[in-house]
Amino acid sequence: MGDGVMDGKGSSIDKPGAAVYLHVPFCASKCYYCDFASYEGQNRLMEPYTNAILSEIASAHAAKGATSVYMGGGTPSMLPADKIAKIMSAVKERFAPAPSAEITIEANPDSTSRADLERYLQIGFNRLSIGVQSFEDSMLEKLGRAHDSKKATAAFEAARKAGFKNVSIDLIYGIPGQSVGDYARDLEAAVLLGPEHISAYQLTVEEETPLWDMVEDGRVVLPDDETMLTMFETTISKLRSAGYGHYEVSNFAKPGMECRHNLAYWLGEEFIGLGSGAHSFVGSSRYANPDDIEDYIYAIDTAGEAGVEILADEKDKVLDFLLMRLRLVDKKLFFKELNDRFFTPATRIKYVGEEGLRFSEGFKSVYSKALEDIAEKKLAIIDDDGFSLTHNGMLFLDDVLLDFEKI
Amino acid sequence: MDNIRNFSIIAHIDHGKSTLADRIMDVTGAVSQREKKEQMLDQMDIERERGITIKAQTVRLNFKSKNGRDYILNLIDTPGHVDFSYEVSRSLKACEGVLLLVDASQGIEAQTLANMHLATEQKLAVIPVINKIDLPNADPEMVRGQIEDVLCIDSSEAVLTSAKSGKGVVDVLEAVVERIPPPKGDKDAPLKALVLDSWYDTYRGVVVLARIFDGTMTPMMKVLFVGTGAEHQVLQMGVFTPSGREVQSAGPGEVVFFTASIKTIEDTKIGDTVTGKDNPTKEPLPGFKEARPMVFCGLYPIEGDNYDALREALAKLHLNDSSFKYEPETSSALGFGFRCGFLGLLHMEIIQERLEREFNLNLITTSPTVSYRVVMRGGEVRLIDNPNDLPEQYDFVEEPIIRATIITPDEYLGAIYSLIEEKRGVQEKTEYISPTRVMLVAKLPLNEVVLDFFDKLKSATKGYASVDYEEAGYERADLVKLDILVNEEPVDALGFIVHKEKSYVFGRDIVSKMRELIPRQMFDVAIQAAIGSKIIARETVKALRKNVTAKCYGGDITRKRKLLEKQKEGKKRMKQIGRVEIPQTAFLAVLKK
DSSP: OTTOOOOSSSOOSSSOOOEEEEEEOEESSOOTTOOSSOEESOGGGHHHHHHHHHHHHHHOOOOSSOSEEEEEESOGGGSOHHHHHHHHHHHHHHHOOOTTOEEEEEEOGGGOOHHHHHHHHHHTOOEEEEEEEOSOHHHHHHHTOSOOHHHHHHHHHHHHHHTOSOEEEEEEEOOTTOOHHHHHHHHHHHHHHOOSEEEEEEOOOOTTSHHHHHHHTTSSOOOOHHHHHHHHHHHHHHHHHTTOEEEETTEEESTTOSOHHHHHHHHTOOEEEESTTOEEEETTEEEEOOSSHHHHHHHHHHHSOOOEEEOOOHHHHHHHHHHHHTTBTTOOEEHHHHHHHHOSGGGOOEEEETTEEEEOSOHHHHTHHHHHHHHHTTSEEEETTEEEEOHHHHHTHHHHHHHHHOO | OTTEEEEEEEEOTTSSHHHHHHHHHHHTTOSOGGGOOSSTTOOSHHHHHHTOOOSOOEEEEEEEOTTSOEEEEEEEOOOOSGGGHHHHHHHHHTOSEEEEEEETTTOOOHHHHHHHHHHHHTTOEEEEEEEOTTSTTOOHHHHHHHHHHTTOOOGGGOEEOBTTTTBTHHHHHHHHHHHSOOOOOOTTSOOEEEEEEEEEETTTEEEEEEEEEESOBOTTOEEEETTTOOEEEOOOEEEESSSEEEOSOBOTTOEEEEEOOOOOGGGSOTTOEEEESSSOOSSOOOOOOOOOOOEEEEEEESSGGGHHHHHHHHHHHHHHOTTSEEEEEEETTTEEEEEEEESSHHHHHHHHHHHHHHSOOOEEEOOOBOOEEEEOTTSOEEEEOSGGGOOSSOSEEEEEEEEEEEEEEGGGHHHHHHHHHHTTOEEEEEEEEETTEEEEEEEEEHHHIIIIIHHHHHHHTTTOOEEEEEEEEEEEEOEEEEEEEETTEEEEEEEEEEEHHHHHHHHHHHHHHHHHHSOOOSSOEEEEEEETTEEEEEEEEOOOOOOOOSOOOTTOOHHHHHHHHHHHHHHHTEEEETTEEEEHHHHHHHHHO
């Protein structure tokens, strides 16, 4: 977004294009831990869904020259390749991604054939993200994943053979019953394959998932905090020594191979989400499409659009920005950027805090208490022109954000 | 005056007092079917829900006896729980007789005895009424036997009723008319009336309920409250039938309410004598003993900015119930609040519940304590009701003792003996009141009773034992002050006075509870129990290792916001002790014990 003019959802022509996200909500089976907008047994909706997303693309307001395109899910590879092709050609027409744009598709090891992968390359994808999660079958079983470890390795090798030069692997740690040693082997296996990018997420137990119930009634036991921390630290040290930079809490990349698309989220740049459950950030407003596939199709069919603005006051907007931006590791945040975004004379904010109205003099003074607190707790290093989180600050990022919550 | 009867119903809790009152109102036509709700006299929601009577209510009824004469019956309802004997005796002052209600299946219980003693102290006529006679396990003959043996009353005149079905209720009223003497008094003498109750009404100011002994009261009359010296002019007068009905004059034997533009409840002390300003009585009534709080605790608003609201709520409730005391108190852990004194544990719970319910306040209550006598080296005696006030140097401490009367099926005797021993009690008397029921008298330290004696007695006897207690002076005891420290800082809300022998278990218990409830923080949190400088128990809440959301799903910030919102809400309910954040649930769990 940078110096771009913020003028609502229909943005101006002269600014650079946004990051484009396409959601494919279909899955062969739902994993135990997943609470994302994805559904199994809904394949009959693929046709109307494709039509809906095509119509949403056609009517989307956005600058040409998209910086990235990301087709995620769900399981995009569930969608027949011809439908993917149709969607992508509409995307190209509408958003005209730059030649250098990163164009990613997510794939699950069990629904990805060599032929599919070659087709994806033809369609224009130049980056593949494979949901490996673990190289150990017993762990995959615990997650309710449909594939086994052989398929994961095979999918990676197929991607290389098909010609993908930019491949990312997703790993999950903190699986019930997983030891630090088990996980270290996953990391080694991933490194051995040599992807350009690795995402390693700690398993999060979300409410209303089968995993939540299993943990609640004691059928499975998660590794303790100490183990979780060791796993996290092991991720950092093993991947760093294998040449992967730690650039976001859970993301690692070979130099220059950081995920351009996800960086847009973290840096607070504009993005346009298309499809059910997709979110957009345009101008300074956020919008959400309905999670439910049929609700989404209905909205597009009847209203031509599905986005509902997520209301946020100025204080929320600052926090929303921080909660994404501070996920980036070792990346100093300059007060100037914050002031340009939130404290220009035009956007001079009235804060309704405990003391009533408050006119801002800039980030540093409005958030002085939070800055002091995080500095005192050694969660951040603050100097005249900005601040960056310490290693502890990253480990306790949620506490940092809570400090910024109370201004 | 000859046709007036003033009476109360006294009974053990759940023996059917409020139901009988309802039935009496039915029979006398005081309440139309449409207005009828269960337990008419129990006006407060909380009374109806708990099925107990807290505030005594009075109702005036018309009754035509089979002897052909019309009577005015003033039924003065009384609370049944042990905490409220003060209100019982207050109600009894206005009566010439009582109905002593006994459950036909349960027989005499501890409060039956206690209430009976209150009535005979005041030389009131006692009519035994055996209730619930149509229950399958009713045994009126057994109850008759108990009435003879334990209460020493001629049981041949006991009236049998089922208040539930209405059977025998008219017989009860006939007995009231026949056996309770009419009030005495001289309507031409100077006004002499007893303040039975007073409460604050937003529109009318203080409303006073009074029983007239001599003289006549009329609207516009100038009255003097003898004890407080306050002078007011009577505006409205009325009686409860049970809804308020205005009257233009009231004479001896009548129970009336009146308003007089009274702004402050302090003017209308319960037990005070109201007399005519221009023609005052020369012999004011003796009045009541001031109720003495037995149980104390701190009350704090959960949200600090509700302090003023709490203060107002306490003042308002106090208008209604002058038997609890309160004064401002500050705690570093809990902020600004009040130190309150209550007649007993139930009284404390009820005040707390009324504050929360009627005034929409969320409160933290500190652990209930009792009032200790601290004898200083020089011989000076200090009364302290807050553990933190215990001086560092003193000669010895005395604790309040109660004498408890427990009536129980004999199969639980063993369990009760060991409970009494556990609670440092001394057994004084054990007596069979029927072949399987035993009355047991024991002396117990009040602080043990306040802690959890009733709960334990209930579980030891599956709820079949009843208990009542009276004060029995002070006794010297080996007591110590126990502090809870969080990262070396004492938590003032968690100061306790406990018996030395029990201090270790007590401290260890609290410390391990706290450990469960204090969330892990960015550093280790040490929780210690200490007596003076000696640490007797210690637990550590290990530091949290990280707190960072693993994944942000695409551009969806709403999940993350919700998560933060949740954490923020959690933090709001935290109290800060030094750097440590302690959730209120931790205080509550420890303080509730």
